[in-house]
Amino acid sequence: MIGLIGIGMMGRGIGHSLLRSGHPLSVLGNKRREAVEELLARGAIEAVSPAAMVSRVEAIILCLPSEAAVREVLFGPSGISSTARPGLLVLECSTLTPTTGRDLAEQLARIGVDFVDAPLTGGPTEAMQGRLNALVGGDGIPPAVDSILATFCKQTFRFAGAGNGYGAKLISNFLAFNNLVAIAEAMTTAQKAGMDIDTLLAAIEGAGGQNRCLTGLGPWLTGNGQSRSRVKLEIAAKDVSYYCLLAQELGTLGPVAEQVRNRLRQGVADGLGSELTPQYISHVAAAAGVRLPVSP
Template sequence: MGREDSGAAAAARPPGAWRDNARPGQHDQRRRQPVSQRIGLIGVGLMGHGIASNLLKHGHALAVLEHAGNQPLDALQAAGAATQRSARALAAGSEVVILCVTGSPQVEAVLQGADGVLAGLRAGTVVIDCSTAIPRSTERMAQAVHAAGGRFLDAPMTRTPKEAAEGRLNLLVGGDAALFDACRPLLACFAENITHVGPVGAGHRMKLLHNYVSLGFIALLSEAAACAQRGGVAAEAFVEVLAKGGGGSVALERLKPYLLHRDASSLRFAMSNAQKDLSYYHTMAADSGAVAGIADAVLRTYTQGVA
C-alpha cells in the first residue's frame, strides 16, 4: 500500500477518524492530520452558522440545506460550502449529517419527510442531532435512522452564538460509546467541552435538565431584580450583594450587563425558544413521573413573557 489510504481503508474509517501520513519512525515528530469528512448540515441559524464555519476551518467538505431561516450564507460559500435544495440530496452526499434545528417537530420533519434525510441516507452514515428535542421523540428518530442503515447520536449544545463562532460549544452526547469515541474528533472541531452522558436520548435529557435550571435561575433573578427596582434598591447594590453571596452564578453574570447598563447583547436566546425548551422539560418530567411544581411556575413565567 502506498502513502495514501486505499479505498477500502478510507471506507472503513469511522467519522472523525485520523489519517496518519507519517513514515515509520516519524510518529513522534509529525502531528496527525484530521481526515476530511463530507458533512451535511441542516439548520444554519445563529448556532449552526458557527458550527459550519468551524467545520470548514478544519478542512471538512461541507454542504448546507437551503432554507429561509438560515443566516446569510455568503461567508460560508466563500469558504467553500456547497448548498443543497433537499435534505434527501444532502444526505445522499454526506458521511455525517448534523441537525441544528428548532425542536422535535422540525427534527421529525427533516428526517422523515418525503424528501427528507432518511430517503437519501446511505448505509453507515451518522446522523448527529444538535437540536433540543423531547427524549422520547429522539429515541424514535434514532430507531428510524438505524432502520434506514444509519447511526445516531444526540448531541445538543449549550453556550451562545459567540462560543459557536469560536468553536467553544459544550456538547452533551447520547449514544453508543464506541460511536461517540469515533465521532469525537469531528465534534471537537466546534466544541470545547464534550461529555458522553449515556445512551441515545440521554443527551437531550441532560440538555433539558440544564436549560430548566439555567432558565429557572434567570426567571428567579429577573423577578427579584424587578422587585428590587420597585423597592428603590440600586442595581449596583443588588448585583454586588448577590455576586458576593448565594446569588453568584453564570446566570447573574449573563444578566449583569442588562441590570447595570441595559445592555442586552448577551441575551440572545429568544423567549420563544426558552418557552419551548421549558415545555419540553415539562413533557419529560411528566413522562418520568417527576415532581414539577417549580417547573410549572417557571414555564408559566416564560409563557406570559411570550404572550
C-alpha cells in the first residue's frame, strides 16, 4: 500500500493515478474534503495522522506547500518519524531547497528511512492523466521509486546527490517565472503602444521570444481562453526565493534573479499572493494604465 499526504491540486491527481494503476492507497485528509472524498469513493482509506499511516504502507508520498508543512509531517508529534520502521520509503514531491533535502535525508537515514526528493513538473491536468515529470535527487535510490513514479509520471530525470532534484526544479521554476515577469512587462508595453496582441503573439511564435510560458498564456492574454497556469503568486515568489538561496550558496546569484524575486515579492505585498500568476500580469498592466487580458 502507498500513503499519500497532501491532497491539493497536484495530490488529487496523483491519488487518482495511483488508484487507476491498481495501488492500494492510504490518504491523509485535509481541508479540501471534496478531493479526499473522491479518493475514498474509489477505494482509498483515510489515515488519522502521519504516524498512524506508517503501519499500513511501504512508501509515503508527500506533496505539500512548504518546508514547515513537510517538517511537521515528518518530525511533528504525530509525524512519520515517531512510528517509522527501517525500510520505509518517503518520496517527497514538494518544492524545497537542496539544503533542506540533504538535511531531511540525513535525519531520516538515522532511523533507517529512505528519503528521495522527487519534485514534479506539470500541473493538475497532467497529474490526473499520470503525465507529470519527476526530477529525482539522490544516490542509491530504492528500486520502488521508479515503479511508484511511473504511475503518475511520463518521465523521470535523475540527478546525483540528495537534494539535487529540488535544485533542478528550482532552476526550472526560476526560468519559468523569469519569463512571467518579462511577459508582464513586454505585453504591457505592447498594449500601451497600441499593438494588436493576437498579431504580436503570432509574430513571436516563430521567433526567439517564444517560450512555453508565453504559449500557455496566449489565450488568456488575448481574452480568448484560460491560462494553463494554476500556480499562486505566493508559490512563485517562494520558489524564486528558494532559487536565490541556492544560487547565493553557490556564488552564482545574479541581478536577474534578484529582480525577479523582488518583483514577485512586491506582487505578494500588493495583495496578489493568493491569486494565480496571470493576475500579476493584469496588475503590472493596470499600473501602466492599460488592460490585460485584452477584452474579447
